[in-house]
Amino acid sequence: MPLKLYNTLTRRKEVFEPLEPGKVKMYYCGVTVYDYCHLGHARACIIWDIVRRYLSWRGYDVRYVQNFTDIDDKILNRARAEGSTMQEVADRFIQAYFEDMARLNVMEANEYPRATHTLDGIKRLIHDLEQKGYAYPSVGDVYYSVRAFSEYGKLSGRKLEDMQAGAGNRTDGDSEAPKKRDPFDFALWKAAKPGEPSWESPWGSGRPGWHIECSAMVRDRLGDTIDIHSGGSDLIFPHHENEIAQSEPATGKPLARYWLHNGMVNVGGEKMSKSLGNFTTIRKLLDSGLDPMALRLFILQAHYRKPIDFTHEAIDSVQNSWETMKEGLLFGYKFGEAIGWTDTKDPFFGDPAVMRIDLEGDLAQRFQTAMDDDFNTSGGVAVLFELAKDLRKEGNILIHEGKTEISAQTLRQQWQTLVVLAEILGLAAKPEETERLVLTELEIEAFIEQRQVAKQAKNFAEGDRIRDQLKAQGILLVDKPGGITEWHSG
Numbered sequence: 001m002p003l004k005l006y007n008t009l010t011r012r013k014e015v016f017e018p019l020e021p022g023k024v025k026m027y028y029c030g031v032t033v034y035d036y037c038h039l040g041h042a043r044a045c046i047i048w049d050i051v052r053r054y055l056s057w058r059g060y061d062v063r064y065v066q067n068f069t070d071i072d073d074k075i076l077n078r079a080r081a082e083g084s085t086m087q088e089v090a091d092r093f094i095q096a097y098f099e100d101m102a103r104l105n106v107m108e109a110n111e112y113p114r115a116t117h118t119l120d121g122i123k124r125l126i127h128d129l130e131q132k133g134y135a136y137p138s139v140g141d142v143y144y145s146v147r148a149f150s151e152y153g154k155l156s157g158r159k160l161e162d163m164q165a166g167a168g169n170r171t172d173g174d175s176e177a178p179k180k181r182d183p184f185d186f187a188l189w190k191a192a193k194p195g196e197p198s199w200e201s202p203w204g205s206g207r208p209g210w211h212i213e214c215s216a217m218v219r220d221r222l223g224d225t226i227d228i229h230s231g232g233s234d235l236i237f238p239h240h241e242n243e244i245a246q247s248e249p250a251t252g253k254p255l256a257r258y259w260l261h262n263g264m265v266n267v268g269g270e271k272m273s274k275s276l277g278n279f280t281t282i283r284k285l286l287d288s289g290l291d292p293m294a295l296r297l298f299i300l301q302a303h304y305r306k307p308i309d310f311t312h313e314a315i316d317s318v319q320n321s322w323e324t325m326k327e328g329l330l331f332g333y334k335f336g337e338a339i340g341w342t343d344t345k346d347p348f349f350g351d352p353a354v355m356r357i358d359l360e361g362d363l364a365q366r367f368q369t370a371m372d373d374d375f376n377t378s379g380g381v382a383v384l385f386e387l388a389k390d391l392r393k394e395g396n397i398l399i400h401e402g403k404t405e406i407s408a409q410t411l412r413q414q415w416q417t418l419v420v421l422a423e424i425l426g427l428a429a430k431p432e433e434t435e436r437l438v439l440t441e442l443e444i445e446a447f448i449e450q451r452q453v454a455k456q457a458k459n460f461a462e463g464d465r466i467r468d469q470l471k472a473q474g475i476l477l478v479d480k481p482g483g484i485t486e487w488h489s490g
Contacts, residue, residue: 008259029231032069033093036281047304066109100282113217121216128250138179140191140204146184156237211242229256263307294322300377328388329429339408352423355416387418
């Protein structure tokens with residue numbers, strides 16, 4: 001089955017065919033670094049991380065670029081309020097971004113261009129647009145002439161006559177209207193203002209507009225046309241629409257073959273916003289005790305294009321679901337040695353990069369079928385839960401009966417399949433060294449009871465096996481007179 005993606009540009013699912021066979025160039029419109037990342041950022045970053053991981057698993061060489069917007073009114077306002085600088089604010093929240101993403105197991109992109117590091121490319125692109133009649137200077141500013149691009153609106157499906165004047169301007173206020181030839185035009189370059197950082201340009205000292213930054217970063221880092229351009233659905237208009245309008249007239253080529261957009265996050269049925277008091281940052285949520293993998297699982301249970309609703313009930317439910325998944329992922333660490341796996345002390349034990357699974361097997365095929373259908377992560381997660389529940393069941397049997405009817409080899413195949421497929425979704429669980437092979441008191445008592453039953457039946461070999469199994473897990477048994485067995489961890 002071929003991989004199919006829903007292309008916002010064509011409004012349909014299409015078979016994925018990259019520009020260059022075996023290689024994928026992918027760009028994600030990243031965060032504006034003026035504050036800590038929130039739940040919406042978590043969803044977007046996790047979704048595009050999974051797309052990148054899955055494409056890599058399917059055999060593609062993926063070059064993934066994610067930008068930081070580090071020139072913006074919100075950053076400047078924060079710097080003024082704190083008595084610091086735009087760069088200091090940006091640097092601090094870029095560092096915070098990496099800390100948050102590491103906790104969520106989001107892989108780092110191949111490159112993180114910043115707007116402030118792409119000024120030459122920005123000015124070159126504006127110059128090209130001006131030369132081709134798509135941009136014009138006005139009192140130190142430079143504006144894009146929207147009506148000059150006949151295809152404007154093709155991504156969002158909007159028509160100029162239906163749009164609100166000025167909708168394309170993130171940095172423009174009403175005071176800019178007299179400078180523009182048309183209310184729909186948007187700023188490519190903004191003249192310097194007192195107290196704001198600025199850079200020299202052919203149009204005078206100033207700073208770039210928001211939209212031109214991404215167009216220039218894509219062009220500089222990935223070329224004229226890329227395979228996948230991704231971002232939140234709130235960026236379709238005006239940001240991505242304006243990117244197309246800037247890039248395609250300048251290069252004469254499509255900006256991206258596939259446009260992918262993730263849905264928004266609601267909180268308790270309402271749009272997340274600071275004004276409603278339901279704005280939650282990633283670190284505040286994780287610091288409150290929510291397992292990062294549970295948050296990741298919550299996001300994966302819905303299709304990436306659909307909105308999701310963050311509620312306390314949903315999080316309680318997904319915490320329980322994650323515990324089930326986690327038990328399956330930890331099965332090998334907890335029971336591998338007891339059932340005869342010989343490599344549990346190997347430093348590469350549990351590493352999905354060295355595991356081999358049956359790609360033609362039913363479970364792997366069902367997982368791939370789901371993911372090939374426009375990254376249907378909920379279908380992929382269902383396969384993982386099937387594996388995790390089976391492993392949890394066998395783990396309970398091992399604890400209470402000391403053995404299982406399923407062969408060690410079959411359990412190994414099931415566990416490896418779970419770990420490898422979970423890794424594609426960025427779901428991982430490994431015990432700390434101090435937690436490796438840890439049993440609860442109830443589990444230890446259950447093993448002791450099994451051993452006593454075996455000894456009473458004169459099955460001394462089974463009794464010795466249970467004793468040795470517990471010893472391997474750091475539990476030492478001491479037989480006392482009267483058939484009493486005490487234990488302590490050694």
